[in-house]
């Protein structure tokens with residue numbers, strides 16, 4: 001596969017909703033993937049809704065399996081989580097992302113915010129120590145990073161996670177509630193959480209242009225987010241019709257195949273070079 005294809009095709013994206021555990025996807029194989037350099041990051045652009053300039057990247061983990069090709073994180077993250085590998089796998093992602101940001105900066109690029117998916121199973125003291133270590137090592141400040149944490153998982157573990165999230169924010173790292181709308185947050189909890197952004201799940205974005213109540217639900221969600229002083233990021237934007245409506249609704253940041261899928265760093269650097277408008 002070419003560099004352009006490091007990002008997910010529709011195959012891996014579709015499997016996000018129906019994760020299945022392949023038999024080769026074991027603790028040992030994942031451990032080997034880490035030591036044998038089979039993991040890669042794909043960088044997906046995020047754009048400002050008002051002018052379509054690059055606003056940031058979300059880094060998406062990829063496992064380039066020697067026999068089975070590109071494996072979606074939807075398949076192997078659950079295995080990492082259930083076998084105790086998530087903290088080390090997650091630390092690998094944070095370090096690899098920071099190393100790349102540092103490398104781009106050394107080449108003279110201005111690098112926008114980089115969003116990293118963080119599992120609730122990583123939210124502990126070890127993560128805080130790792131993050132400060134990596135930021136120091138690569139001479140970065142926390143404000144170049146955003147951590148995306150899945151709504152449903154966070155709400156189930158709120159008390160334990162709260163102080164780690166607060167500590168991350170004190171380091172300047174922004175916190176985004178991922179897959180928002182799929183987790184049935186109670187509104188009082190949402191108001192209590194120290195967050196910076198809500199990331200509207202793509203099922204909502206899909207509902208926008210299908211007949212029914214989609215538009216009004218999202219309108220209410222965006223209002224709610226803004227009243228809590230949160231920015232709204234919409235994921236899974238695929239059509240110009242969705243783009244138009246999300247803009248009208250006041251979403252600040254957009255991400256999806258309409259602007260580009262996740263690509264390898266060699267390809268992603270073009271976005272930095274051109275100060276591109278999408």
Ligand code: C2E
Pocket residue numbers: 008012013014016044059060061072073074077090093116117118119148178179202235236237238255256257258261262
């Ligand atoms: P997510 O955080 O909701 O990420 C969005 C997923 O949708 C990604 O799939 C992305 O490639 C795909 N996608 C992006 N734009 C579009 C679009 O316009 N249309 C459609 N249909 N799909 C789009 P991917 O890369 O397979 O990742 C699946 C999930 O795995 C992610 O869902 C995230 O929860 C998790 N994940 C990815 N990387 C990591 C990581 O480093 N750590 C952890 N803990 N989880 C990760």
Ligand code: CA
Pocket residue numbers: 058117148178
């Ligand atoms: Ca995410």
Ligand code: CA
Pocket residue numbers: 179201202235
């Ligand atoms: Ca999602």
Ligand code: CA
Pocket residue numbers: 150178179
């Ligand atoms: Ca997700």
